[in-house]
Amino acid sequence: xxxxxxxxxxxxxxxxxxxxxxxxxxxxxxxxxxxxxxxxxxxxxxxxxxxxxxxxxxxxxxxxxxxxxxxxxxxxxxxxxxxxxxxxxxxxxxxxxxxxxxxxxxxxxx
Amino acid sequence: xxxxxxxxxxxxxxxxxxxxxxxxxxxxxxxxxxxxxxxxxxxxxxxxxxxxxxxxxxxxxxxxxxxxxxxxxxxxxxxxxxxxxxxxxxxxxxxxxxxxxxxxxxxxxxxxxxxxxxxx
Numbered sequence: 010x011x012x013x014x015x016x017x018x019x020x021x022x023x024x025x026x027x028x029x030x031x032x033x034x035x036x037x038x039x040x041x042x043x044x045x046x047x048x049x050x051x052x053x054x055x056x057x058x059x060x061x062x063x064x065x066x067x068x069x070x071x072x073x074x075x076x077x078x079x080x081x082x083x084x085x086x087x088x089x090x091x092x093x094x095x096x097x098x099x100x101x102x103x104x105x106x107x108x109x110x111x112x113x114x115x116x117x118x119x
Numbered sequence: 120x121x122x123x124x125x126x127x128x129x130x131x132x133x134x135x136x137x138x139x140x141x142x143x144x145x146x147x148x149x150x151x152x153x154x155x156x157x158x159x160x161x162x163x164x165x166x167x168x169x170x171x172x173x174x175x176x177x178x179x180x181x182x183x184x185x186x187x188x189x190x191x192x193x194x195x196x197x198x199x200x201x202x203x204x205x206x207x208x209x210x211x212x213x214x215x216x217x218x219x220x221x222x223x224x225x226x227x228x229x230x231x232x233x234x235x236x237x238x239x
Binding site for chain 2: 012043044045047049054055056057060061066098100101102106107108109110111112113
């Protein structure tokens with residue numbers, strides 16, 4: 010299977026909101042609510058910030074929210090802060106019991 | 120506190136073998152699905168393998184037939200046996216605990232990773 014499609018980069022100013030898309034197919038994102046989002050700072054391990062498309066783990070800021078429509082999932086970060094500058098990855102369960110990741114999106118806080 | 124700690128990475132020649140280990144603590148290992156995810160230098164994340172709490176295993180096509188995931192619940196330890204290594208297997212390998220019992224991509228705790236370099 011091919012990787013999920015994410016924009017290579019997005020940017021925003023402090024206080025603004027940004028949205029990162031994650032596009033798959035009917036064999037993965039479109040058929041299951043098993044989409045997760047990860048934040049990764051340079052040199053660090055990824056951190057789970059959204060699971061099951063819309064759920065936030067305990068301890069994750071409410072500024073992070075997830076949604077899904079058809080074959081596309083989205084991550085929205087509101088009230089952008091300097092510390093949000095990082096790489097963001099989506100993942101999805103796919104038919105035939107595999108996991109696909111997106112190529113990653115670099116978020117720059119201007 | 121949940122902790123997962125990988126070890127066993129290093130430099131290996133093409134065609135060689137390596138065994139990664141992951142020591143887990145702070146959660147009920149025996150009932151938790153465990154996973155390996157890798158990241159090539161400067162690249163994105165790639166799922167490698169999952170082992171459910173009951174033992175079923177799942178692999179990415181890129182490693183199927185070459186890598187074997189296993190676990191010992193009495194030792195709270197996860198392994199990844201890697202055979203027939205190729206240059207494209209060069210990556211940081213992360214051990215990650217899963218939330219739900221299967222290859223669902225919901226990894227809630229990650230280790231710091233161990234670097235595997237395949238080169239002559």
